[in-house]
Amino acid sequence: MKTAIQFFALILFSLAVKAQNNPDWPNIKRYEEANSKVAAPAKGEKRVVYMGDSITDFWINNDSTFFTHNNYYDRGISGQTTGQMLVRFREDVINLKPAVVVILAGINDIAExxxxxxxxxxxxxxxxMAELARANNIKVVISSVLPANAFPWRPAINPVEKVSRLNSMLKQYAAEKGIVYLDYFTKMVDDKAGLPAKYSKDGVHPNLEGYKVMEPLAQQAIAKALKSK
Structure with a gap:
């Protein structure tokens, strides 16, 4: 198990290094072809885009039917920080003309x-990102950062305090702006302020069981966002 986690950590670290040295820093090319094939929404269609990092990126591989059966589009990119997501937000969210965007971001910023x-x-x-979405008549769901008490690829960083503080900032902002706040953290945290082994192999990225906890929470938040003014 330790070897598998170390291997996974090495992959994530290499992705982070590539992101720093890549001239396409926000990785706009990643979904360029896929986006070009997305038709305009049909009348009454409630399209949803999930914007995020590896937690979103890996979600569709763990449970592809969640996306295909619900008209959801996964636009997660592994290793990304919020700055990179903000740069590609128009291409990967606004131009797809969704009714709702679910934003899950911040853990890679904390991991530096x-x-x-x-x-x-x-x-x-x-x-x-939320303001850009709302300016384009897209409902917003802001997700909490998932619990994490260590990073396999950044062992010197203890993320616990920053995860808590960032979530508090996001929750307060959502309340002030009338945006739906999706609280994954409370439903998934263990007694060590981390992601329990039953939900994750590395303490950061959910496994299928972890995603199965997240899915109904996301759908409830989307339904609430669609009803909001």
């Missing part, structure tokens, strides 16, 4: 994948 960043800036990037 692209270097140190202030939590206020991380929250600011998420707020900017």
């Amino acid at each position: 994948n692209n270097g140190p960043s202030k939590l206020e800036d991380v929250a600011g990037n998420i707020k900017s």
